[in-house]
Amino acid sequence: MKTLLIKSLKALTLVFTITLIVLTVWANWESPKLSEKLNLKPINLVVFNLNKSISISDSTDITKNLISTNGVTACSVNPKSNAVSVTFYDDVITEGSLGKVIEGQSFKTSKVNFATIDGPKCPIPSEYIDGLTTLKRILCFR
Amino acid sequence: MKKSFFMLVVATLILGACKKEEEPQKSLYLRLGGNAAIQAVIDQFIANVAADARINAFFAQAAADPARLKKLRDNLVNQIGEATGGPEKYTGLDMKTAHKGMKITDAHFNALVEDLSLALDKFSVPAMEKTELLTALGGMRADIVGQ
Structure with a gap:
């Protein structure tokens, strides 16, 4: 039982670490958009x-x-x-x-x-896009 | 003396025959005026579209939410910057995905191009640069119309 628990924890830690590494590589693959670097004043x-x-x-x-x-x-x-x-x-x-x-x-x-106004909408929910953008910004070190 | 004269003539002919290296043409991005100029054109374009009853409903979500408006504006600046050879990178959704299910017609797309053209005219963008830009963006028609 104890061995099984330890094995499970090891597996979870490994999966979590690999996921974090993959996400970090993805976030740093490209340099941030010029508009983010320039921090354009919102209108x-x-x-x-x-x-x-x-x-x-x-x-x-x-x-x-x-x-x-x-x-x-x-x-x-x-x-x-x-x-x-x-x-x-x-x-x-x-x-x-x-x-x-x-x-x-x-x-x-x-x-x-x-x-x-109930106009045509982008098919991808904005919350999904916002979530990805925020995650990328947090993990980007460039 | 004759030999020197002959060599002088040959040297002159050779130098004269050498084509002057042409200066490479500046990118469309630089000819338009770079990021600041593109921002100004995009702000005007957004204002034109918002007042255009033919297509402003497609932008209602962005118009109603300042955060979405900022994203739209940044994406447009990046898209035009990249398309014209600038350092910007467009990282938004691809055009097909972004417009799927919106049932955009040729009339809608033409209205959008008209609004962009008016924005370029407002800043007296020369005809050649204007045509180059509209041609570069016109390639997106197939991915936007009829989705």
């Missing part, structure tokens, strides 16, 4: 629907006002869908402030809630 995204049609001059004015706003990295005015989308740093400017910049052009804005 936020907000899309506003507008209450009326957007003319070419409105589009130009809205774009000019948004791009000159501190914290905004990009903006897009889509006259076909009456939508304005903005990528920004949320530690510099808030969604509310961005909405006010647009409303300054006599528009009313309503934020698009993407969480309620």
Whole structure:
């Protein structure tokens, strides 16, 4: 009985060690992505629907006002869908402030809630991908 | 004297016949402006897609979650960086796996290319570089459309 227990423990330890070595080799096979090394500052995204049609001059004015706003990295005015989308740093400017910049052009804005849109999804669950990415980051020594 | 003159003529002909070694062309990555320029184009591309009612539903999950948006942005920067000869490495899912079951059509793909093209135009990317980039990425159509 005691011998069997010791043998089982030895086998488990061996399996665990081999698994750890294999995972470490996998995690260090490639150097980390350049984006991880550079640690790109995350951006936020907000899309506003507008209450009326957007003319070419409105589009130009809205774009000019948004791009000159501190914290905004990009903006897009889509006259076909009456939508304005903005990528920004949320530690510099808030969604509310961005909405006010647009409303300054006599528009009313309503934020698009993407969480309620049931669009096509990536077939691989994000938790699975996140788990692998986190494991790789922990075991990577490069 | 005649001999010296003759040798001078031969030497001149030989030197003149030597082709000047052409400078190797810079990679598309460097001609686009490197990582910083690609980041700026990707931010604009993301903004264009988010406002585009034809395809923004495909990106709803990323748009709703800042952590997923960061992953999408990083993956796009890495993908374009790698495709254009930069030091980035794309380590996301392969295109076929990532788009399986989404029923993406040619119209959806064309809309995406249009949004990317507009982003490149915003930064006045020259026509040659723009065409090279769109051609490099166009090769992914077969893996994305009809999955």
